[in-house]
Amino acid sequence: xxxxxxxxxxxxxxxxxxxxxxxxxxxxxxxxxxxxxxxxxxxxxxxxxxxxxxxxxxxxxxxxxxxxxxxxxxxxxxxxxxxxxxxxxxxxxxxxxxxxxxxxxxxxxxxxxxxxxxxxxxxxxxxxxxxxxxxxxxxxxxxxxxxxxxxxxxxxxxxxxxxxxxxxxxxxxxxxxxx
Ligand code: 5GP
Numbered sequence: 001x002x003x004x005x006x007x008x009x010x011x012x013x014x015x016x017x018x019x020x021x022x023x024x025x026x027x028x029x030x031x032x033x034x035x036x037x038x039x040x041x042x043x044x045x046x047x048x049x050x051x052x053x054x055x056x057x058x059x060x061x062x063x064x065x066x067x068x069x070x071x072x073x074x075x076x077x078x079x080x081x082x083x084x085x086x087x088x089x090x091x092x093x094x095x096x097x098x099x100x101x102x103x104x105x106x107x108x109x110x111x112x113x114x115x116x117x118x119x120x121x122x123x124x125x126x127x128x129x130x131x132x133x134x135x136x137x138x139x140x141x142x143x144x145x146x147x148x149x150x151x152x153x154x155x156x157x158x159x160x161x162x163x164x165x166x167x168x169x170x171x172x173x174x175x176x177x178x179x
Contacts, residue, residue: 004174006166011157011174015149020159020173023148024052027129028059030146031099035062035127038097042066042129043089045114047168048103051160052131052148056101067091071110084110086117093121099146103161104132108140115142132156132173 001013044053046068057066071084105111129146134153157163158170
């Protein structure tokens with residue numbers, strides 16, 4: 001087990017690189033089986049999913065395309081007080097099979113918002129692919145078809161995920177140790 005310190009928090013190895021790679025390959029193989037002939041458009045949500053998306057697409061053997069979007073948060077007047085807007089999307093989604101590629105689904109509110117936003121652009125279908133899911137924290141029903149790993153509620157970093165913008169380059173996934 002290795003320990004890393006990022007700013008005020010200490011983390012320990014949680015999912016080693018080799019296991020991540022195995023799980024990512026298995027997700028890609030399921031996409032290969034399910035979406036053959038559909039030329040899916042992977043929409044990877046920056047920043048957290050950049051490493052996952054890069055590894056995932058290299059195991060996808062069917063014709064596919066990839067593009068990257070960001071979510072801009074701003075304060076609004078909804079009940080949650082926060083509205084997230086999808087930015088940077090230049091592709092025409094009409095009639096496309098879209099696979100949203102996320103790093104982690106926690107409450108699921110971000111993903112719900114993405115689906116609502118992309119749904120207005122008339123895609124043929126929208127599928128969810130997430131590296132990690134915290135099932136105990138989910139607040140909204142989501143059909144998560146492609147998930148590499150389910151994890152407990154602890155805060156994690158590495159493999160693209162950050163703590164205050166640090167730690168994204170860690171090859172393994174780390175979980176926080178109680179101070
Ligand atoms: P949700 O809307 O599902 O609650 O939040 C999803 C977003 O929260 C993720 O895209 C990610 O940015 C952030 N997030 C949730 N849990 C974690 C975690 O354990 N570690 C990191 N680094 N980010 C997380």
